[in-house]
Amino acid sequence: MNTRLIVSASLAAMLSACYVGGPRAYTRGTYEDPNTIEMLSDEFNENDLQLIAKKMAESLSNSPRFAQTDPQRLPIVLVGKLKNSTSEHIDMRSLGDKIQTALAQTGRFALVDQQARWDIAxxxxxxxSGYVDPNQAKGPGQQVSVDFIMTGDLASIIQEVGNDKLVYYKMTAKLNNVRNGLIEWTDEKQIRKKFERRAVGW
Structure with a gap:
């Protein structure tokens, strides 16, 4: 068989294979329940975020210190700095927002948003500045004083042995009394996940 003919046939076969199994794009999708647990990777995911926020809100609202609150004088809480001590890039702002939302839904706390404070300022x-009617202008000096600031730290430990990988997260949160600096409440949420390395075939 002619060598040139063989090369041409091989090239055509390669091009055909590239066309059939070449680059693909996500063109069709469906809505999923955001509470569905589905781990597509060994990294921190949205379910971990939800588990942490739920645990902290329930623990704080059910703690003896805050189990009985006066509806006319709810404790005023600011979710402050949440530290990421893991080796991953984790959106701690989203975690703080999730905890803030969960606390608000308990109905036992009044919340102050830290970023909104700067926007209000x-x-x-x-x-x-003179652009607003002086009789209607708002000014500093009328905002409420925060009673408590929540701080937290997210840490992780990763172990790999053979084809097994264990990922452990621990979120520790504290509620600090602004007046005297005392820790009025603290709790932690632990998450442990196991993964198995498997060969991926084509």
């Missing part, structure tokens, strides 16, 4: 400056 900028608005005070604008309203005092």
């Amino acid at each position: 900028e608005e005070y400056e604008y309203q005092g």
Whole structure:
């Protein structure tokens, strides 16, 4: 058989294979329940975030210190800095927002948003610039004082032996009394996941 003919046939076969099994794009999708547990990788995922937020909100609202609160004078809480001590890039802002939302849904706390404070401060400056009717302008000095600040730290331990991998997360949260600095409540949420390395075939 002609060598040139063999090369041409081989090239055509390769091009055909590339066309059939070449690059693909995600073109069709479906909505999923955000509470569905599905681990596609060994990294921190949205289910871990939800588990942590739920645990902290339930633990805090059911603690003896806050089990009985006056509906007319709810404890004012600010979810402050949550530290990421893991080796992963984790959106701690989203984790803080999730905890804040879970606390608000208990109905036992009044919440102050840290980022909103800075936005409000900028608005005070604008309203005092002369562009706003002085009789309607808002200014500093009327905001509520926060009673408690929540801080936290997310740490992890990773163990790999052979084809097995264990990933352990521990989120520790503390509620600090702004007046005297005392820790009024603290708790932790532990998450342990096991993965098995398997060969991926084509």
